[in-house]
Amino acid sequence: MRISYFPGCTLKNHAVNFDDSTIAACTRLGLEVKELDRWNCCGTVHGLAADDLIHRMAPITNLIRAKEAGADAFMTGCAMCYSTLKRANLHLRQNPEALSVVNGFLSLEQTDYRGDLDVLHLLELLRDRIGFEQLAARVERPLSGLRVACYYGCLLVRPREAAIDDSEQPRVMEDLMAALGATPVAFPLKTECCGAYQVVADPGIIAERTRRIMGSAASHGADLVVMSCPLCAYNLDDRQADARRLDPDLAPLPVFYFTQLMALALGCGEEVLRLERHRTDPRAPLTARGLL
Protein backbone atom coordinates (compact mmCIF):
# COMPACT_ATOMS: atom_id res chain seq x y z
CA MET A 1 0.00 0.00 0.00
CA ARG A 2 1.38 3.42 -0.97
CA ILE A 3 0.79 5.97 1.77
CA SER A 4 1.11 9.72 1.44
CA TYR A 5 2.34 10.98 4.82
CA PHE A 6 1.87 14.41 6.42
CA PRO A 7 4.37 14.75 9.31
CA GLY A 8 3.54 18.25 10.61
CA CYS A 9 5.93 20.94 11.84
CA THR A 10 6.81 19.65 15.30
CA LEU A 11 7.79 16.18 13.98
CA LYS A 12 10.69 17.89 12.22
CA ASN A 13 12.19 19.27 15.44
CA HIS A 14 10.92 18.51 18.96
CA ALA A 15 9.19 15.28 17.96
CA VAL A 16 11.66 13.65 15.55
CA ASN A 17 11.21 10.53 17.68
CA PHE A 18 7.59 10.47 16.44
CA ASP A 19 8.62 11.05 12.80
CA ASP A 20 11.44 8.50 12.69
CA SER A 21 9.51 5.79 14.51
CA THR A 22 6.42 6.32 12.30
CA ILE A 23 8.39 5.76 9.11
CA ALA A 24 10.38 2.85 10.55
CA ALA A 25 7.34 1.04 11.95
CA CYS A 26 5.23 1.54 8.81
CA THR A 27 8.08 0.37 6.57
CA ARG A 28 8.42 -2.72 8.75
CA LEU A 29 4.73 -3.42 8.08
CA GLY A 30 5.37 -3.35 4.35
CA LEU A 31 3.75 0.06 3.83
CA GLU A 32 5.37 2.37 1.32
CA VAL A 33 5.36 5.67 3.19
CA LYS A 34 6.23 8.82 1.27
CA GLU A 35 6.32 12.25 2.87
CA LEU A 36 4.06 14.72 1.09
CA ASP A 37 5.87 17.11 -1.27
CA ARG A 38 5.71 20.81 -0.36
CA TRP A 39 3.53 20.37 2.68
CA ASN A 40 2.84 23.40 4.88
CA CYS A 41 1.75 24.01 8.48
CA CYS A 42 -1.84 22.86 9.00
CA GLY A 43 -2.58 25.81 11.32
CA THR A 44 -2.65 23.52 14.40
CA VAL A 45 -6.15 24.52 15.54
CA HIS A 46 -9.49 24.47 13.75
CA GLY A 47 -11.11 27.91 13.93
CA LEU A 48 -14.52 27.60 15.56
CA ALA A 49 -16.04 30.87 14.33
CA ALA A 50 -18.72 30.27 11.70
CA ASP A 51 -17.14 32.71 9.22
CA ASP A 52 -13.53 31.59 9.70
CA LEU A 53 -12.78 30.44 6.16
CA ILE A 54 -9.27 31.88 5.83
CA HIS A 55 -7.89 29.36 8.31
CA ARG A 56 -9.18 26.50 6.13
CA MET A 57 -6.71 27.44 3.39
CA ALA A 58 -3.60 25.99 5.06
CA PRO A 59 -5.10 22.53 5.63
CA ILE A 60 -6.75 22.51 2.19
CA THR A 61 -3.52 23.26 0.30
CA ASN A 62 -2.10 20.15 1.99
CA LEU A 63 -5.08 18.14 0.80
CA ILE A 64 -4.45 19.41 -2.73
CA ARG A 65 -0.83 18.23 -2.43
CA ALA A 66 -2.11 14.87 -1.19
CA LYS A 67 -4.53 14.59 -4.12
CA GLU A 68 -1.66 15.33 -6.50
CA ALA A 69 0.47 12.65 -4.83
CA GLY A 70 -2.15 10.10 -5.89
CA ALA A 71 -1.33 7.53 -3.20
CA ASP A 72 -3.67 4.80 -1.89
CA ALA A 73 -4.21 6.67 1.37
CA PHE A 74 -3.37 9.99 3.03
CA MET A 75 -2.26 9.75 6.62
CA THR A 76 -0.84 11.75 9.52
CA GLY A 77 0.16 10.69 13.03
CA CYS A 78 -0.07 14.04 14.84
CA ALA A 79 -3.42 14.35 16.63
CA MET A 80 -3.62 18.12 16.07
CA CYS A 81 -2.70 17.95 12.38
CA TYR A 82 -5.19 15.11 11.94
CA SER A 83 -7.97 17.15 13.51
CA THR A 84 -7.25 20.33 11.54
CA LEU A 85 -7.00 18.52 8.20
CA LYS A 86 -10.01 16.33 8.86
CA ARG A 87 -12.29 19.14 10.09
CA ALA A 88 -11.38 21.51 7.24
CA ASN A 89 -12.16 18.66 4.84
CA LEU A 90 -15.52 17.94 6.52
CA HIS A 91 -16.47 21.61 6.68
CA LEU A 92 -15.96 22.12 2.96
CA ARG A 93 -17.62 18.85 2.01
CA GLN A 94 -20.73 20.04 3.84
CA ASN A 95 -20.64 23.63 2.53
CA PRO A 96 -20.59 23.93 -1.27
CA GLU A 97 -20.53 27.72 -1.10
CA ALA A 98 -17.43 27.72 1.11
CA LEU A 99 -15.86 25.16 -1.21
CA SER A 100 -16.31 27.44 -4.17
CA VAL A 101 -14.85 30.43 -2.27
CA VAL A 102 -11.81 28.33 -1.29
CA ASN A 103 -11.21 27.17 -4.86
CA GLY A 104 -11.54 30.75 -6.08
CA PHE A 105 -8.98 31.87 -3.52
CA LEU A 106 -6.63 29.04 -4.49
CA SER A 107 -7.04 29.71 -8.21
CA LEU A 108 -3.30 29.46 -8.90
CA GLU A 109 -3.29 25.80 -7.82
CA GLN A 110 -3.10 23.28 -10.67
CA THR A 111 -5.61 21.02 -8.95
CA ASP A 112 -9.11 21.95 -7.78
CA TYR A 113 -9.98 20.84 -4.29
CA ARG A 114 -13.18 18.76 -4.36
CA GLY A 115 -13.32 17.27 -0.87
CA ASP A 116 -13.03 13.76 -2.30
CA LEU A 117 -9.92 12.77 -0.34
CA ASP A 118 -10.10 10.95 3.01
CA VAL A 119 -7.91 12.14 5.88
CA LEU A 120 -6.78 9.20 7.98
CA HIS A 121 -5.02 9.07 11.31
CA LEU A 122 -2.32 6.41 11.44
CA LEU A 123 -4.25 4.59 14.18
CA GLU A 124 -7.30 4.37 11.90
CA LEU A 125 -5.16 3.13 9.03
CA LEU A 126 -3.68 0.39 11.22
CA ARG A 127 -7.06 -0.65 12.64
CA ASP A 128 -9.22 -0.41 9.51
CA ARG A 129 -6.93 -1.03 6.55
CA ILE A 130 -4.29 -3.37 8.05
CA GLY A 131 -5.97 -4.90 11.08
CA PHE A 132 -4.45 -5.52 14.50
CA GLU A 133 -4.40 -9.31 13.95
CA GLN A 134 -2.22 -8.84 10.87
CA LEU A 135 -0.06 -6.45 12.83
CA ALA A 136 0.27 -8.86 15.76
CA ALA A 137 1.55 -11.52 13.35
CA ARG A 138 4.48 -9.22 12.49
CA VAL A 139 5.59 -8.65 16.09
CA GLU A 140 9.15 -9.85 16.62
CA ARG A 141 9.73 -8.54 20.11
CA PRO A 142 6.49 -8.73 22.14
CA LEU A 143 6.22 -5.99 24.77
CA SER A 144 5.42 -8.62 27.40
CA GLY A 145 4.76 -7.32 30.87
CA LEU A 146 4.92 -3.66 29.83
CA ARG A 147 2.06 -1.81 31.50
CA VAL A 148 0.89 0.98 29.23
CA ALA A 149 -1.53 3.87 29.87
CA CYS A 150 -3.01 5.06 26.56
CA TYR A 151 -3.58 8.81 26.51
CA TYR A 152 -5.86 10.16 23.76
CA GLY A 153 -6.21 13.75 24.90
CA CYS A 154 -8.79 15.77 22.97
CA LEU A 155 -8.44 15.79 19.24
CA LEU A 156 -8.36 12.09 18.41
CA VAL A 157 -11.77 11.70 20.01
CA ARG A 158 -13.45 15.12 19.82
CA PRO A 159 -15.41 16.51 18.05
CA ARG A 160 -17.48 13.39 17.39
CA GLU A 161 -17.71 13.97 13.62
CA ALA A 162 -13.90 13.94 13.38
CA ALA A 163 -13.20 11.30 16.04
CA ILE A 164 -11.30 8.10 15.31
CA ASP A 165 -13.08 6.28 18.15
CA ASP A 166 -15.67 6.66 20.92
CA SER A 167 -15.37 10.07 22.58
CA GLU A 168 -15.70 8.84 26.17
CA GLN A 169 -14.31 5.28 26.02
CA PRO A 170 -11.91 4.94 23.11
CA ARG A 171 -9.97 1.68 22.80
CA VAL A 172 -8.05 1.80 19.53
CA MET A 173 -4.71 2.50 21.23
CA GLU A 174 -5.33 -0.16 23.89
CA ASP A 175 -6.11 -2.66 21.12
CA LEU A 176 -2.90 -1.70 19.34
CA MET A 177 -0.84 -2.08 22.53
CA ALA A 178 -2.42 -5.49 23.20
CA ALA A 179 -1.52 -6.53 19.63
CA LEU A 180 2.08 -5.55 20.39
CA GLY A 181 2.04 -7.80 23.46
CA ALA A 182 1.82 -5.00 26.06
CA THR A 183 -0.73 -4.76 28.88
CA PRO A 184 -2.99 -1.68 28.69
CA VAL A 185 -3.97 -0.40 32.14
CA ALA A 186 -7.22 1.31 33.14
CA PHE A 187 -6.77 5.06 32.83
CA PRO A 188 -9.82 7.20 33.65
CA LEU A 189 -8.20 10.47 32.52
CA LYS A 190 -7.24 9.17 29.08
CA THR A 191 -9.39 11.73 27.25
CA GLU A 192 -8.83 14.61 29.68
CA CYS A 193 -7.25 17.76 28.19
CA CYS A 194 -3.57 18.45 29.06
CA GLY A 195 -4.07 22.23 28.82
CA ALA A 196 -2.63 22.42 25.29
CA TYR A 197 -1.21 25.81 24.24
CA GLN A 198 -1.72 27.35 27.70
CA VAL A 199 1.88 26.21 28.23
CA VAL A 200 2.87 29.37 26.35
CA ALA A 201 0.75 31.96 28.15
CA ASP A 202 -0.03 30.33 31.50
CA PRO A 203 2.27 27.36 32.27
CA GLY A 204 0.87 27.05 35.81
CA ILE A 205 -2.24 25.49 34.25
CA ILE A 206 -0.10 22.81 32.60
CA ALA A 207 1.60 21.91 35.87
CA GLU A 208 -1.79 21.27 37.46
CA ARG A 209 -3.07 19.30 34.44
CA THR A 210 0.11 17.20 34.16
CA ARG A 211 0.02 16.43 37.85
CA ARG A 212 -3.56 15.16 37.56
CA ILE A 213 -3.14 13.17 34.36
CA MET A 214 0.26 11.59 35.04
CA GLY A 215 -0.68 11.01 38.69
CA SER A 216 -3.73 9.06 37.52
CA ALA A 217 -1.67 6.96 35.08
CA ALA A 218 0.89 6.20 37.80
CA SER A 219 -1.76 5.28 40.35
CA HIS A 220 -3.19 2.76 37.87
CA GLY A 221 0.16 1.03 37.67
CA ALA A 222 1.42 2.29 34.31
CA ASP A 223 5.13 1.90 33.43
CA LEU A 224 4.72 4.56 30.77
CA VAL A 225 2.13 6.63 28.90
CA VAL A 226 1.67 6.50 25.11
CA MET A 227 0.16 9.25 22.99
CA SER A 228 -0.19 10.70 19.54
CA CYS A 229 0.18 14.44 20.05
CA PRO A 230 3.48 16.37 20.24
CA LEU A 231 1.84 19.12 22.29
CA CYS A 232 0.49 16.65 24.85
CA ALA A 233 3.93 15.01 24.92
CA TYR A 234 5.63 18.35 25.55
CA ASN A 235 3.25 19.17 28.40
CA LEU A 236 3.29 15.73 30.01
CA ASP A 237 6.99 14.96 29.52
CA ASP A 238 9.00 18.19 29.19
CA ARG A 239 6.87 20.03 31.77
CA GLN A 240 6.60 17.09 34.17
CA ALA A 241 9.18 18.71 36.44
CA ASP A 242 6.79 21.66 36.98
CA ALA A 243 4.08 19.21 38.05
CA ARG A 244 6.51 17.62 40.49
CA ARG A 245 7.03 21.01 42.13
CA LEU A 246 3.30 20.98 42.93
CA ASP A 247 3.46 17.38 44.12
CA PRO A 248 6.89 16.03 45.11
CA ASP A 249 5.38 12.52 45.34
CA LEU A 250 4.60 12.42 41.62
CA ALA A 251 6.81 9.57 40.38
CA PRO A 252 8.71 10.14 37.11
CA LEU A 253 6.65 8.53 34.36
CA PRO A 254 8.04 8.39 30.81
CA VAL A 255 6.03 9.41 27.74
CA PHE A 256 6.20 7.63 24.37
CA TYR A 257 4.58 8.00 20.98
CA PHE A 258 2.61 4.88 20.09
CA THR A 259 4.79 4.52 17.00
CA GLN A 260 7.92 4.12 19.14
CA LEU A 261 6.44 1.09 20.87
CA MET A 262 5.32 -0.24 17.48
CA ALA A 263 8.82 0.16 16.07
CA LEU A 264 10.31 -1.57 19.11
CA ALA A 265 7.88 -4.51 18.93
CA LEU A 266 8.26 -4.87 15.16
CA GLY A 267 12.01 -5.36 15.58
CA CYS A 268 13.39 -1.96 14.54
CA GLY A 269 16.73 -0.86 15.96
CA GLU A 270 16.91 1.37 19.03
CA GLU A 271 18.21 4.28 16.94
CA VAL A 272 14.77 4.95 15.40
CA LEU A 273 13.30 5.50 18.88
CA ARG A 274 15.44 8.63 19.35
CA LEU A 275 15.32 8.17 23.11
CA GLU A 276 17.68 11.13 23.57
CA ARG A 277 14.72 13.41 22.79
CA HIS A 278 12.86 12.42 25.96
CA ARG A 279 12.96 14.52 29.10
CA THR A 280 11.72 11.91 31.59
CA ASP A 281 14.08 8.91 31.41
CA PRO A 282 12.40 6.49 28.97
CA ARG A 283 14.85 3.61 29.40
CA ALA A 284 14.01 2.25 32.84
CA PRO A 285 10.69 0.49 32.01
CA LEU A 286 12.03 -0.89 28.72
CA THR A 287 15.23 -2.19 30.31
CA ALA A 288 13.27 -3.73 33.19
CA ARG A 289 11.24 -5.81 30.67
CA GLY A 290 14.33 -6.79 28.69
CA LEU A 291 13.26 -4.71 25.68
CA LEU A 292 16.46 -2.68 25.34
Place this chain on the structure above:
Amino acid sequence: MSVPVRIYPERSRRGFVDQVEALSGQRLLACYQCGNCSAGCPMADHMELLPHQIIRLAQLGLGETLCGSRAIWACVSCLTCNGRCPKGVRIAEVIEAVREVVLRTNRRDDRLEVSALPAERLASLPPIALISAMRKLTS
Protein backbone atom coordinates in the same frame (compact mmCIF):
# COMPACT_ATOMS: atom_id res chain seq x y z
CA MET B 1 -29.30 39.82 47.27
CA SER B 2 -30.82 39.62 43.82
CA VAL B 3 -29.74 41.65 40.81
CA PRO B 4 -32.50 42.54 38.36
CA VAL B 5 -31.49 42.09 34.75
CA ARG B 6 -33.56 43.33 31.82
CA ILE B 7 -32.99 41.09 28.86
CA TYR B 8 -34.72 42.41 25.75
CA PRO B 9 -35.35 46.11 25.38
CA GLU B 10 -31.74 47.32 25.34
CA ARG B 11 -30.41 47.33 21.84
CA SER B 12 -26.73 47.16 22.80
CA ARG B 13 -27.28 43.91 24.65
CA ARG B 14 -29.25 42.39 21.81
CA GLY B 15 -26.39 43.40 19.49
CA PHE B 16 -23.95 41.33 21.50
CA VAL B 17 -26.32 38.36 21.51
CA ASP B 18 -26.74 38.57 17.74
CA GLN B 19 -23.00 38.81 17.22
CA VAL B 20 -22.25 35.80 19.42
CA GLU B 21 -25.02 33.75 17.82
CA ALA B 22 -23.77 34.60 14.32
CA LEU B 23 -20.11 33.89 15.11
CA SER B 24 -20.82 30.67 17.00
CA GLY B 25 -23.67 29.38 14.87
CA GLN B 26 -25.52 28.54 18.12
CA ARG B 27 -28.92 29.47 19.52
CA LEU B 28 -28.07 30.65 23.01
CA LEU B 29 -31.55 30.12 24.46
CA ALA B 30 -31.32 26.40 23.68
CA CYS B 31 -29.25 26.12 26.88
CA TYR B 32 -31.37 25.31 29.96
CA GLN B 33 -28.48 25.65 32.44
CA CYS B 34 -28.09 22.00 33.50
CA GLY B 35 -24.39 22.61 34.23
CA ASN B 36 -23.11 19.43 32.57
CA CYS B 37 -20.53 21.48 30.64
CA SER B 38 -19.09 22.97 33.82
CA ALA B 39 -19.12 19.62 35.64
CA GLY B 40 -16.76 18.08 33.08
CA CYS B 41 -14.66 21.12 32.18
CA PRO B 42 -10.94 20.43 32.74
CA MET B 43 -10.26 24.17 32.93
CA ALA B 44 -12.98 24.93 35.52
CA ASP B 45 -10.34 25.35 38.26
CA HIS B 46 -8.84 28.20 36.27
CA MET B 47 -12.08 30.04 35.48
CA GLU B 48 -13.88 32.64 37.56
CA LEU B 49 -16.95 32.09 35.36
CA LEU B 50 -17.87 28.48 34.61
CA PRO B 51 -18.95 27.45 31.08
CA HIS B 52 -22.68 27.34 31.91
CA GLN B 53 -22.37 30.80 33.49
CA ILE B 54 -20.67 32.06 30.34
CA ILE B 55 -23.65 30.84 28.32
CA ARG B 56 -26.07 32.46 30.79
CA LEU B 57 -24.31 35.82 30.60
CA ALA B 58 -24.28 35.53 26.80
CA GLN B 59 -28.04 34.83 26.80
CA LEU B 60 -28.52 37.99 28.86
CA GLY B 61 -26.31 40.01 26.55
CA LEU B 62 -23.82 40.92 29.28
CA GLY B 63 -20.97 41.37 26.83
CA GLU B 64 -18.79 43.62 28.95
CA THR B 65 -18.60 41.12 31.81
CA LEU B 66 -17.83 38.29 29.41
CA CYS B 67 -15.28 40.12 27.30
CA GLY B 68 -13.43 41.22 30.44
CA SER B 69 -13.34 37.75 31.99
CA ARG B 70 -10.30 35.51 32.39
CA ALA B 71 -12.41 32.39 31.79
CA ILE B 72 -12.88 32.92 28.05
CA TRP B 73 -9.07 32.79 27.63
CA ALA B 74 -8.63 29.75 29.88
CA CYS B 75 -10.82 27.61 27.57
CA VAL B 76 -8.63 25.76 25.04
CA SER B 77 -11.50 24.27 22.98
CA CYS B 78 -10.96 20.71 24.21
CA LEU B 79 -14.65 20.21 23.30
CA THR B 80 -15.53 18.03 26.29
CA CYS B 81 -18.52 20.31 26.96
CA ASN B 82 -19.79 20.09 23.37
CA GLY B 83 -19.83 16.30 23.49
CA ARG B 84 -21.76 16.19 26.77
CA CYS B 85 -24.38 18.92 26.25
CA PRO B 86 -27.84 17.30 26.27
CA LYS B 87 -29.19 20.13 24.11
CA GLY B 88 -26.43 19.94 21.51
CA VAL B 89 -25.20 23.45 22.26
CA ARG B 90 -21.61 23.90 21.16
CA ILE B 91 -20.35 25.76 24.21
CA ALA B 92 -16.77 25.92 22.90
CA GLU B 93 -18.02 27.72 19.79
CA VAL B 94 -19.83 30.27 21.98
CA ILE B 95 -16.67 30.91 24.01
CA GLU B 96 -14.63 31.24 20.80
CA ALA B 97 -17.22 33.73 19.55
CA VAL B 98 -16.74 35.87 22.68
CA ARG B 99 -12.95 35.74 22.20
CA GLU B 100 -13.46 36.79 18.59
CA VAL B 101 -15.63 39.73 19.69
CA VAL B 102 -12.62 40.93 21.72
CA LEU B 103 -9.95 40.13 19.11
CA ARG B 104 -11.86 41.62 16.18
CA THR B 105 -12.00 45.14 17.60
CA ASN B 106 -9.34 47.59 16.45
CA ARG B 107 -7.77 47.72 19.92
CA ARG B 108 -5.38 44.80 19.27
CA ASP B 109 -6.27 43.49 22.70
CA ASP B 110 -4.01 40.41 22.40
CA ARG B 111 -3.57 38.01 25.32
CA LEU B 112 -0.08 36.93 24.34
CA GLU B 113 3.00 38.82 23.28
CA VAL B 114 5.41 36.27 21.92
CA SER B 115 8.29 38.75 21.62
CA ALA B 116 8.03 39.38 25.38
CA LEU B 117 8.70 35.73 26.26
CA PRO B 118 12.19 35.05 27.65
CA ALA B 119 14.46 33.81 24.84
CA GLU B 120 15.24 30.58 26.65
CA ARG B 121 11.58 29.69 27.06
CA LEU B 122 10.80 30.66 23.50
CA ALA B 123 13.52 28.34 22.24
CA SER B 124 12.25 25.45 24.33
CA LEU B 125 8.62 25.66 23.14
CA PRO B 126 7.64 23.44 20.20
CA PRO B 127 6.10 25.14 17.12
CA ILE B 128 2.80 23.35 17.74
CA ALA B 129 2.47 25.22 21.08
CA LEU B 130 3.46 28.64 19.74
CA ILE B 131 1.30 28.51 16.64
CA SER B 132 -1.80 27.32 18.46
CA ALA B 133 -1.34 29.91 21.23
CA MET B 134 -0.98 32.69 18.68
CA ARG B 135 -4.00 31.46 16.75
CA LYS B 136 -6.16 31.50 19.87
CA LEU B 137 -4.83 34.43 21.85
CA THR B 138 -3.86 37.07 19.29
CA SER B 139 -5.73 39.09 16.70
